[in-house]
Structures are given as C-alpha cells and as structure tokens.
Amino acid sequence: MTPRRREPLSRDRVVASALALVELHGVEALSMRKLAAELGVEAMSLYNHVANKDDVLDAIAEVVFADVALPPPTADWRVDARALADAFRAAALAHPRTASLSLARQLGYPAVPVTEAALDVLARAGFDPEQAVHASRTLLAYVIGTLLREIGSGPPDETREPALVATGLPRVAEAARHLAVCHHEAEYRFGLDLVLDALALRAVGAAGGPSAR
Amino acid sequence: MTPRRREPLSRDRVVASALALVELHGVEALSMRKLAAELGVEAMSLYNHVANKDDVLDAIAEVVFADVALPPPTADWRVDARALADAFRAAALAHPRTASLSLARQLGYPAVPVTEAALDVLARAGFDPEQAVHASRTLLAYVIGTLLREIGSGPPDETREPALVATGLPRVAEAARHLAVCHHEAEYRFGLDLVLDALALRAVGAAGGPSAR
C-alpha cells in the first residue's frame, strides 16, 4: 500500500547525514560505508549523488558558511562589525567539528557573502577598498584563531594547573590559575574589542576625523 | 666487514622521516607502510618505537613548537612581542604542512616555553597575570589565524579576480583586485601592528602611565 518503501536518496540527504555523523563522532569516523548505512543504503549508491568522499567533506564544510546569519546594517559600524564576527562565531560553534574542517580548507564561494558584509562594514568605517581587505582579513584571522582554540580544547582538565606550576617557568607558574581555565566567550570579547579599537584608530587616521598619525 | 648493514631504527629517526614525508606529500599521504619503506624496514617494526600512528602525528606536530627560536628580551616590550610572533610564524612556515597539524591539535607541553615568553613580554608591558593571559591568547589567536590562511592558500590563481567580480556583490567586486592577491607577509605585519597598538593602549591603561580609561 505504501507507494514508496523509503525516501529516495539525494545529494542534500547525503550531505545532511554526513554533517550529522561528523558532529556526532568526528571527521575521522566518517566513512562512505557508515554514511550509506545511516541512510539505509549500500556504500556505492552514494556515488550516484556525490563525486567522492572529498566532495562530501567539501559540501559539509560549506554548510557552516552558508549558515552565517548576516546581521542587518545599523548606523554604527562598530556594532555591525561585532555583530558580523558574532554571527560567524555562532555559525562555527553550531557545528564545531565540521567547523574545524571549514576553517582549515580554503574558504570558497560560500564565504563570499561574509566577505561582502565585512567589506561593507569597513567601507562605512572609512577604509578604502585595499585597506578594507587588509582590515577584514585581520579581523577574520583573529576570529578564526579564537575559534580554533575553542573548538580544539576539550572539557576542563583538573590536572592542568598543577602541571603548569610544575614546569618551573616563573610566568607560567604565576599565571597557572588563569592558564588552566578557558572563559572562551569572555576572552573572545576581550580580543575582539581590542581589535575593533585598533581598527577604529586606523579608520579615523585613514579617512574620517582630523586625528593624528 | 661492515659491522652494521644500516643505522638502527629509533623513535627520532621515525619521527624525522615522518616529518619529511608529510612536508613532501601531505599528511593524508602518510601511512605506516610508506614510512617504514622510507626507513628500509617493514611497517610493524615501527611499533617497536612508537605507540601508533597518532603518536607519530603528535610527535611531528610537537617539532614545530620545539623549533620556535625564542628571541632574547630587549628593553622594548613591543619589539620583543613582535620578535616572538615572528619566531612563531617562522617556525610554522618552516614546516607548513606539519604546522596545520600542530595548530589544529591542542597546543601541548612543547608550547609552554612559548607561552612563558609571551607572558614575560606582556608582564613587562604592564599587564597583571590574568590580563597577560588574555592578551597572549589574543595575540596568538591572531598569529594562528593568519598562518592558517597563509598555509591553506595554494599558489596564486589567475581566475579568482574575474570570478569575484562576477558575484555581483558591490564591495567584493570593487575590491576584487585586492582580494585576489595575497601579500601574506605584508598583511601579517599590518594586523600585527594593529594588535600591538591596541595592546599598548590597554597596557598603559592597566598599569603604566596616567592615561585614561
């Protein structure tokens, strides 16, 4: 009576399953056979919809950038820059294991709208196109560096602080209490403010106000 | 007459060969069998010296940090901070393919001396231990983000600029000329100066001068 035993396979279904598997068990656990099994199908059937395994990995990496919810512009470019960085960060943290893939691979076309938004913010801040490219890359480098640390760090580890003290290095021992913990969110904000402050200085110097430099 | 047909295997020789292979052909091309062949030995013999493949990868990732040539302190903390960042960057670029491994994995004990140096620089800049931890992580996040882009980007691609213009996005099209090229060194310096400027402001506000905030 059921007209169809199951949903037909499709590239989208394959990619969605792959993303789910990677988030559950990590990239290294993804195999074409397990992916097929997840979809109730044999491995080779996947090749009717994707070119090969690398194609699958590329596809799930792109999803992360496609998921960046670009914030609408306001009158204040600093607010917008922060919102854009936050949106990028949120998209990455929504799929952390896939995000490390996305960040490592070269950012392809799905990242272009993000670039557009960044360049627009920085143009409104007063940068000319060339400076805006440099500034956007600086901002992105910081956000990505932060994300990499956050994604890579496992659960809190009780043994880290004593181990750091035991190194005998004075500055490390002195700061061991702070090195052992990771307030990722707060640290991200600290550095982001810092970078934005610096960009604001450069923007003023470049175009807007009468300030020095 | 030769007392020994060949050098005996050792963990160091295995790790050195693995590093060389990874730099030549990439991580994904490293297998225990090829590594053994490179050493004139069968695959299973490697397991007398390393625990497993992951152990090998950890070991080569550590080499990168071990190779950071920590610069001697001077009287100017900004000079020292820049020198430290440069040294880190140089070590990573000396083994680019291994470095992406190192940066992705959580930075382990070989990275501790680098942390010590960073904290020392920032303490001399006037940060208290907690602020110094935040500041060093910000600085490192920027340097790592930059490195990731530089390492990930392949050779220059002639077709990128027209492709960017063709997206129809106004800011991207306007800046396509600058987005298509990668002056990695110059861009690294631009952002590093920017971050250091911002850190200098915070340092003054935190401890040294009579300035505001």
Add this chain to the structure above:
DNA sequence: GGATTCCACTTACGGCGTAAGCTTGTCAAC
C-alpha cells in the same frame, strides 16, 4: 654455553575508498 632480551619480520584481520558491472523499477514512445 645457556638464558634473556631486544627488535625486526611474517602473517592475518577487518575496514577503507572506489572502479566496474549488474539489476530493477519507472516511464515515454509506439
């Protein structure tokens, strides 16, 4: 000289990505 220890070797297993070919269900054209 016999025992012990080291270390490379052989064999084997299960899992991997995917090339090549086969089967089956669907549907348009006659």
Add this chain to the structure above:
DNA sequence: GTTGACAAGCTTACGCCGTAAGTGGAATCC
C-alpha cells in the same frame, strides 16, 4: 501492451590502510 532507455539502487572485487599476534635470530649478560 510491448519495448527500450535510463536512473539509481546493489554486488563484487582490488589494493590500500592500521595494527594484533606470533616467529626467529642476533646480541648481551650470567
């Protein structure tokens, strides 16, 4: 209603992979 083409599943097979388990010969110590 039959036929033929095609899409999309399945099966088989190959050569890789990491590594568990066991073998054998040389060097080292009593």
